[in-house]
Amino acid sequence: MDLNAVLLLSSVIEQKSFSKASNITGVPTSTISRKISQLEKDLNIQLLERTTRKLRLTEKGRVFYEQTQPAINILLAAQQNAADKETEISGTLRLSIPPGLEKSLILPLLFNFKKEYPQICLKVIATGNNLKFVEDGIDVALRLGKLADSNNIAHTLIEYEHILVASPDYIKQYGMPLEPTDLPNHRLICATNWLNDTRWRFLKKDKMVSIDIKESISLNHYVAMQLATEKGMGICELPSVNCIDALQNKKLVSVLSTWNLSVYGENKLGLSIVYTSNRYNSAVIKNFKNFCINYFKQTNLTL
Known part of the structure; x- marks a missing residue:
């Protein structure tokens, strides 16, 4: 199995487009299409349904993507960690935040994080829904209240009434x-x-x-x-x-x-940082997590 083809498939799925994946990876669209077609032949399954207007995963393609994504994340994180030892930390952090706390808590946090890590690109979505890390492409989430039991890791950053x-x-x-x-x-x-x-x-x-x-x-x-x-x-x-x-x-x-x-049966609500339990999480995720914990320890908020 061609690992490069698996990486290109992951990029197409995340970007929802062959052309956008081409722009991200620098690989021509025709090459991406050819490699994914060959991957489908090697696996003897159809991974993608393609039309002139729409691109979507088949059910077998979804299962293949979900099963291979952790391994891809490990490879990319190992590559990033190796590079981080030689250069300033950079990359993209995809962050989900709860709406309503942007001005008071979250934007001051992100402002100070960007001052310390200017080379990290933050992509932030404010939503009341608990987005899924793999399916929705989220690296880290800031979430409110009691958290459902899961294999993810959570740290309470601050509590308020x-x-x-x-x-x-x-x-x-x-x-x-x-x-x-x-x-x-x-x-x-x-x-x-x-x-x-x-x-x-x-x-x-x-x-x-x-x-x-x-x-x-x-x-x-x-x-x-x-x-x-x-x-x-x-x-x-x-x-x-x-x-x-x-x-x-x-x-x-x-x-x-x-x-x-x-509120929600609690006298105080907690804002927590949540991320996957993958021990190969990138240096970007690890540094953001540590920054959040230290930031709220040092921030003097009278709540």
Whole structure:
């Protein structure tokens, strides 16, 4: 079996195009097509379905790709690690991040990482979905909350609470709630939930209060929710890390601060870095992981 053909097949699958794979690898499109056709003959299976407008893996092609990808990653990582010993660390890091924490946590992290590793290209996608490492081409993921058991490795970087906030103008006009049971009488800003009613759960020592919320407005991004809150549109639940500056600058005030707000059944949410357990992970992944852990250890955030 021609290993170069397997590498070219992997590039075609990742780029979803023969021409894009050609641009990445520097191998002519005709050569890539010929080598993959020969690989199919050697294996006696069809790996790709080709039309003039579409390219997709067959089921056998998908299985072959998933089974060979770990070995390819080992080879490429070994090559990269050997080169890293002689040159400045470079390469591409494909990173999945949760939406809503970009300004407060993630972009400052990436800004400082790029200062230390300017030759590393960051490709970042913000999504609420847990993308798969092999199938979706992700090297590292930053994820929130409890993580499902898997063969992946995870390190908790930081923990924070969700809190209720409002603008000073809103409180001046409508008054400050003294108990969670006062909230239904207020205008409330919630994260968008199309299918179910919203419920906020509050804890104080051994006491729990659950409040069904009828929101005045719901939005699907924390940045938009915070802007609406600062405009005086209501009381809002937000990550504490997003509100630090606004609270210090008196754009927002804390509401029901003696109560803990439970989110997903937890008093605090954790932001974790997750990556595969492959011991041949590239130097780019290893350095990003170590940088993240050290960065949050040294960052002084009052949460």
